[in-house]
Amino acid sequence: MKNGFSVFLAVFIALGLSWCGFVLGSVKQLGTAKQAAVLNSSDTYPLQRTGNATLGSQVYRANGCAACHTEQVRQDGVVCDVVLTAAGKKPTVVSNLVSTLKLTGLTREEADAVSDKIAAAGGSVETHIVASGADIARGWGIRRSVAADYLYDHPVQLGSLRAGPDLANVGARFPDLNWQLVHLYAPQAVVKNSAMPPFRFLFEVRKINLGGASSPDALQFPKDFAPPAGCEVVPSPEAKQLAAYLLSLKADAPLYEAPFTPVMTKP
């Protein structure tokens, strides 16, 4: 290269290409995304977070929680599980047949073959689509995370290190508000061997007024971790917001790009 202009041109071409790809491309493809349709349902996903949870995402940002936690579940693929829904008129034959067959972790073709066999014996079955992979097996999510999960987030905090577990689905895994707050105040109280630092600065330890009732917000601790008698631990507004945000983290809708069969849990 002979002069400064040719260097500028080189940069313009090289960086311009990647700019068009990753900046312009992502803005065009993802920047105008709207709510996605939930599979086999008239619902749309995701819903806007509540006010408290939105504020909580800012507490999450301010304290750099994403330095240790990811909010993205990976998936290797999907497998099919065949589930017997009714044994039909010859239950013993069907149950004998079922006990000889492999019903989980099948490919689509295998699942169809198994279903046909059971149907021929008189039973009725359903084929469930189940996501597979290490993260799913750990129970961190039902399906992989997809772009739609972060539609309303700013900043989007995917995280890049798992010094702590993934949080993409923590609201579904630990739906108890008190558990979340106690975990923030003293992680070791609810998770044995936790390496997480306590966030005591988000709480206030105060004396219960003589004869007065304790605050309705006061944390309920397991036996060994309770504060000294006459004292209570009360969450600050930031702690409540953060907990509301954590409870709002649920990626539980089956979508076109991440299908699974939702399983109804008995109430």
Added chain:
Amino acid sequence: MNPTETNHFSMSEVDASCRVPLLALFGGAALWLVAGLALSLAAIMTFHKPDMFADCPFLAYGRAQAAANDLLLYGFCIPAGLGVMLWIFSRLSQSELVLPLVPVVAANIWHLGVLVGTVAILIGDSTGFAWLEFPRGSSVLLFAAFLLIAVSAVATFGARRNRELYPSHWFLLAALFWFPWIYSTTNLFLITHHPVRGVAQAVIDSWFSNNLVFVWLALVGVGTAFYFLPKLAGRPLQSRYLALFAFWTLILFGAWCGVPQGAPLPAWMPAASAVASSFLIVPLIAIAVIACKTVCGANVTCKGGPFCYVKFGTAAFILSGLMLVASACPQISRATEFTWFGPAQAQLQILGFFAIVMCGAIYELLPRVMGFVLPFPKFVRLQHWLFMLGIVLWAGSLAVGGVEQGMKLNNPQTAFADSTAVALIFLRAGTTGLLLILLGSLLFAANVLAMTLKWKLALLKSLLAAVKAPLEAAPASASLRRDQEVKS
């Protein structure tokens, strides 16, 4: 043109013209380096004793770690790189620095921006985007300061006597254009009231992080190495054409790397990134060949001087590049993604490659610029050993710990706590390395600041002498005589 062919009669003036701007850039950079490493050490203490900062929000791990990273990158790397760049430009141009006051003002604006940004992160005002945590006010200061320094650098480049370009010119000029583009784009898309929607933010952030932490540092660091390696080895760069090839392939492929493989994005993005990363092998090999051919056969012994700094830094760059390539390979990334392997690569790139090349360059150029020898010449060799050992310990244990952690993480039969526990062992070992690097940076700061102090004292002395001189001379005695006449 060859940097070894220097025109001695004018070079001392060329060097002297850079004196004040370089001191302004390097002085702050040295302080930020120490502060960044100290903060990094404080942050890592959370893994030794989790409740250490449980009552102190300012030093919560997420805040301290982000602030430490940004201090190293924005506080040390960029101003040090710009200072070295200004000097190389005026040396290669064989002309004095054009508009020398502009970079002095800009350096102060830059350091102010870093201070504002760091305080903002510590009080919880970070933007939440990796490597872009400084809030808007600070970004504006940094952007303005960079443009001002770029004006002076480009003007000095334009004033060159020999119109032909040396390979370092390509790399350093490219870095000058690179930063304003990526920094303005990312700030305009992410740090506004109407940011781009959803996960596109994450794509733009990873595009930015890669283009700053990998490509920008590579451009400046390799450009500097291509200037100093031939100069210190006393041999010409081997060869110019290979360097041109390395330059083109580095900017073409480097700019596309950095999108994480497992991220919840349209599949073409991680795929494009993986392809570009595998092609990144090409410039890495080219740079390794150039460095080897230039250095091997040189009649210079390596005793911990600037030559060793630049050599070690270049080797660390190749290694860090290979780690980047490895972590973009889908099979390997399954094990290394979301582990300490990623931070290990970043730390190797910033401390092992860039910081050490910059320290070597500054040790080489500062005595020339100031016109006197280093105040503590023995520290140079000591710092080299501390840095080398520290980086091997720190980045090495993070990388090995990361792989171990990833293997456990990918096996759902292993409890999650086991993956954290195995990483903790390596993290704790690595802390020793970080401590050594911190000690090394103290030696660097001592040299730079003592030099500044010495220069300021000399300046003050000559100023005092200039002020005193006319008082003792004729006018004083004349007024005395006048007094006597009045009395008589």
